[in-house]
Amino acid sequence: MTTTAIAGVYGITDSTLMPGDALLCKSEAALRAGLRILQYRDKSDDAARRLREAAALHALCRDYGALFVVNDDAALAAKIAAPALHVGREDAPLAELRRHFGGSLCIGVSCYDDLARAERAQAEGADYVAFGAFFPSPSKPDTSRAPLHLLREARRRLQVPVVAIGGIRADNGADLLAAGADALAVISALFGSADVAAAMRRLQALFVLAGGSQTMEES
Numbered sequence: 001m002t003t004t005a006i007a008g009v010y011g012i013t014d015s016t017l018m019p020g021d022a023l024l025c026k027s028e029a030a031l032r033a034g035l036r037i038l039q040y041r042d043k044s045d046d047a048a049r050r051l052r053e054a055a056a057l058h059a060l061c062r063d064y065g066a067l068f069v070v071n072d073d074a075a076l077a078a079k080i081a082a083p084a085l086h087v088g089r090e091d092a093p094l095a096e097l098r099r100h101f102g103g104s105l106c107i108g109v110s111c112y113d114d115l116a117r118a119e120r121a122q123a124e125g126a127d128y129v130a131f132g133a134f135f136p137s138p139s140k141p142d143t144s145r146a147p148l149h150l151l152r153e154a155r156r157r158l159q160v161p162v163v164a165i166g167g168i169r170a171d172n173g174a175d176l177l178a179a180g181a182d183a184l185a186v187i188s189a190l191f192g193s194a195d196v197a198a199a200m201r202r203l204q205a206l207f208v209l210a211g212g213s214q215t216m217e218e219s
């Protein structure tokens with residue numbers, strides 16, 4: 001298991017916002033500005049490109065001491081020895097992943113608005129759980145919504161870190177932190193920006209104002 005804390009800004013790539021070279025350029029800009037967790041999320045079935053991109057981002061995250069997370073694809077995570085994997089209800093079950101990978105892989109689990117699912121995930125060895133969507137998401141418009149009070153209840157009942165996701169921006173994230181989220185997962189608010197470093201600073205400021213440990217770094 002990695003020692004990188006699941007806290008702060010959690011950036012997620014999106015191939016529509018980051019085609020070609022933009023994937024590496026925008027990811028590096030975010031890492032340089034202080035991003036500590038980066039997820040590779042790509043829904044295409046171009047296996048060769050996915051392998052190439054994931055390996056490149058993994059190396060970049062290593063250079064910056066950030067946690068690299070593969071979304072959905074356990075085989076890809078194994079192939080490049082990624083330190084972390086994020087899975088949802090369409091993906092391999094957590095218990096099976098734990099049997100296969102043991103405790104060495106950091107595994108995050110999507111729990112939507114379902115606290116019972118999160119408690120099961122915690123009991124089965126999830127390293128963090130994610131809830132959402134808290135706001136309408138431009139990146140995943142059809143996703144189901146989660147209420148803010150779920151975070152307060154999650155904070156009370158769970159020991160693992162809690163990640164909030166879905167339509168989060170610098171101007172609406174503060175309430176999620178006040179309700180108990182440890183990390184804010186974002187696609188468009190970070191990688192949809194023409195100035196990723198400035199977007200990163202705006203998001204980091206939420207954690208500073210909330211009294212968290214995420215530091216502001218020079219870009």
Ligand SMILES: Cc1ncc(COP(=O)(O)OP(=O)(O)O)c(N)n1
Nearest residue numbers: 071086087088089110130163165185
């Ligand atoms: C940190 C984080 N939280 C939630 C998700 C969504 O995962 P999932 O429900 O598996 O949906 P897809 O991302 O696969 O569309 C996530 N990727 N990361």
Ligand SMILES: Cc1nc(C(=O)O)sc1CCOP(=O)(O)O
Nearest residue numbers: 132133137139166167186187188
């Ligand atoms: C990948 C994903 N999962 C969600 C969930 O609710 O589980 S919302 C979402 C998209 C997040 O992108 P943005 O920050 O642009 O809204």
